[in-house]
Amino acid sequence: MACVISILCCSTSIFAQQTDLDTGLLIERLRQQQQIQQLNSLANTEDVSDDILKRYASLCSQLLNARSQSDSTLIKAISTAMRTLSADHPCAPLWVMLSSEVQLYDLWATQKIDPTLIVSLGYPTEAQQQEIQIHARAFEPKLSDAYQQLKNYPTGIKTLMQQRCGFLLAQMRYLLAITDINTNQNQLLKQAHEVLLPLLNTTRDDWKMIHRARWLDVSILLAMGQTDTARQAQPAIETDAQSMLITAKTLAAMGDTEGAYKLLSKLESEAVPNDPTMQLAIADSQHQLLFPKQDYQRAFGMYIRLLENNPSQNLKNAIASRWQMKQVIGPTLKNLPDNVLFAIANQMFDIAQHGDDPTHSALTLTASSLILLRDRQSVIESPMHERVQLLWAILKPTYEPGDPQKVIESLSMLTHLAENSNNEKLVYDAIKAGIQLTGQLLKSPDRALKARALSAYLPLARILYTRFNTSELADDYRLFDVVAVRLPAKEYALALQRLSNLPASHGQYWLAQRYQLGIYRQLIVHPDWPAARIIAAVAPIRDQAVNQLAHANTKQNDIIQHVALESSGMLWQLAAKQNQWLDAANQLQWIETDTSLKAADRQAWLCRRLISLQRGKQFKSTGKLAKQLLDEFGKPVFSVVMQALTAMDEQLDSQRRSQMLDPKLPLDQTQHQALLSLSQSVVKWASSHIADEHQLLLAKIVWAKSLTDAGQMRDALTLLSPLAQQFESEPDLWLALGECHYRLELGANYQQAAKLFHQLIGRSLPDAQGKFPIRYWHAWTRYLQICDLTNQHTHVIVSRIASLKAEDPTLGGEPYASLLRALNAKYSQHATDSN
Incomplete structure (x- = not known):
C-alpha cells in the first residue's frame, strides 16, 4: 500500500486540471458531478492501464444512469458488481464507501418510504428495522476496516478519504445502535461520535458533508442522552426538513414542548405533498412529542389530516401500521377523542376488510373503536353516528363469525340505513355491503334464512336501481339481481330491463x-x-x-x-x-x-x-355450400350433403313428372345445373373418400338422372350400367336405368327399358295401407307407353289399366292417371273400331 496512487493519474487534457488526485478519486469527483460522458471516456481510454479502475469508472457511469431511472434492480446489480472489485487494490476503500452510499441513498431512494429517516426520527415497522440492521451489520465492519487501511495512505489522500469513510461509518454505527437491541448501544454511539470528530474539526469539506455530519452528531448525542451537548453542537442554520426535525427533537428533549410543536407545525405546512417519508416523519415526531403529554387531539392531528387529503395507498398503509403499534396507541384507546377514535376505526376498517391482516389485529382494533364510539352519547348526536353504524353492520359478521343470525341483523341495519339516510355516499356503501351479505346468505341451504335475506335485499335493490341506476355498483350487481331474484320469481320483464341497461x-x-x-x-x-x-x-x-x-x-x-x-x-x-x-x-x-x-x-x-x-x-347456394362443407369437414358431413342432394333431386322430380305430360316444358335450369354440378362433385369426392360403394350409389343415381335430363343418356348409362349386377335389388337404380333407355327412343333401348320396368313392377310391394310406391306407377306407365310406342302387347293395355284402377282409383295420381287414361281411351277406341 506504500505506493502513491497518483502514479495512476491520467495524462489526457480532460483530466489535466486535477493532477493532484489519483485516478480513483478522479472517478469519484466525476461521479459526484454526474459526468457520465467523461466517465465513459475514462473507462475506454488507453492512458489508464489499470483494468480494475476502468471497470470502476464504467460502473459509476452505469450507476448514474440507473439512478436517473430509479431502477432499483439495476442499482442492486451495480452494487454487487462493485463488491467484486479487487479487495487488495489501493482504491478498495473507495468501493466500500460507494457501496454503502448506494445502499443508504440510491437503493432506499427508490422506495416509497425511506427507512433510514423513519428509523431515526419516527416509528419504524419491524420489517424496516430488520432491513436497516441487515445492511448496517454488513457495512459497519467493512467501513471500519477501510478506515484503518486509510491510515497507511499518503497524508493528503488519507485525510480526504478518511473524512468520507468516517461519516459513513458513524452513520452505520448510529443506525445499528438505535435498531439492534443486541448491541452495546452506548459503545456504538460513542464510537460513532468519535469517528466523526476529525470531520467536525476541519474546515476542508471536499465531500460537502460537514454540515450533514454535524446534524448526525446531534442525533448521536441525543441518543446518548447528552441533551445539553447536543444543543450546543447543533448548527445555527437549519437548511432542510431533516435538520429541523432534529432541532424539534432537541427542543423536546430540553422540555420545550410548545417550541418543538411550533417548529413541527411549520414543517407540516411546508412539507412536499409527494414526499411520504418526510410527511410520516413529521407526523411521527408530533405524536412522539404530544402523546406522552396526553394531548391526543394534536398527537394524532397530522395523521388524520394526511388521511383526509387523499393520500397514496402506501401512506395509508404506513399510518395504519403505526396505529397497530403499542407505542402509538398504547392502553389509552378509550381515552381518545371522538374524531381520533373515528379516524382509527375508518382506517383500520379498510385494512381489516381489504388489506393484509393475518393476525386480525386491524379487525380487533376496528371493532374495539366502533364499540366505544357506538356507546358515546356525543357520537350518537353527531353526523358520524351513521358512519359508525354502517361500519359496525359490515364488520359484525366477520368479528362475530359462525352465526347466520348476526348476518341477518347486519343486513337489516344496512337496509334501515339505506332507506333512512340522506347521505348519498353512505346509502351507496350500505347498499353495496347489503348486497354482498345477501350473496353470502343465499348460499345457505336454509330456505327460511334465504327468504329473510331476500326480504331485506328487495328494498336495497329498489333504491339501487332508482337512485343509483347508472352507477358502477348497479352495473356490477345486475346479473346478481337477475339470477338470484328475478328469474326464480319469473319477473322476466324486470330481468330484461336490468340486463339491457x-x-x-x-x-x-x-x-x-x-x-x-x-x-x-x-x-x-x-x-x-x-x-x-x-x-x-x-x-x-x-x-x-x-x-x-x-x-x-x-x-x-x-x-x-x-x-x-x-x-x-x-x-x-x-x-x-x-x-x-x-x-x-x-x-x-x-x-x-x-x-x-x-x-x-x-x-x-x-x-x-x-x-x-x-x-x-336456393339451389346454387346449396351446391356451393355443400362443396365447401365436404372440403372443410369431409366424412362427418357426407350424410347431410347427401340429404340436401336427394332433397334437391326430389324437388326436381315434380318438374320431371310434369314433363311426362308435356315434354316441351323445360326444367328450371338453375335448379338442374346446380343438381348436376353438385351430384358430380359429390360422386368425385366420395370416390376417393368413401370406401363403401353402397353409399355412393344414391349420388350416382342422382347424377345419372341429371345427365338424362341434360340429354346425356349414354353418359348416364355408362355411369349406372356397371352397377346393375352389383346392386340388382335396388329399385331406384332400375328405375333410373329404365328411364335412360326409354329416353334414348330406340327399339333396342325400348326393349331393355320394358324389361327393367317389368322387373321393377314385379318387385314392388304395397305398404301397410295397401298403397304402392310412386316408382310402381311410374314403371307401369312407362311400360304401357313402350307397348304403345313399339305396338307390342297393346291388347293388354285396357285390361291392365282396369286392373290398376281396381288397385287404386286415382291410378297413382298425376301425371300417371292422365297418361294411363289417355292410353286407355286410345285402345278402348281401337277395340270399338275393330268391333
Missing part, C-alpha cells in the same frame, strides 16, 4: 346477453311475446355479437361466439318454424365466412344452413 364496456356485458337470450327463449311460448317481438329483440344482440367477432379477437371471444351462435340459432328456429326457409338460412350466413368459430360449432350450424338453403330453393 348494462353498458357494453362492462366485463359482464356478454354474460348478460346470454341471460337475455335465455329469457327470450322462455318467452317464445308466452302469449304476449309473438315471434315478431322475439325476433326484434334478439336480432340486435346477434348483429352486435357478430360484428364484435368480425372486428376483434377479445379475451371474451368464447362467450361472444356463444351469444352469436345462440341468438342466430333462435332466429333460425323461429323462421324455420314458420317455414320461412330463406330467412332461416340468412340468419346463419355469417358463419360461412367466420373461421374463428370452433370447428364443431361451425360444422353443426353450416349443416343447418345447408338444409335451410335447399328448402328455401
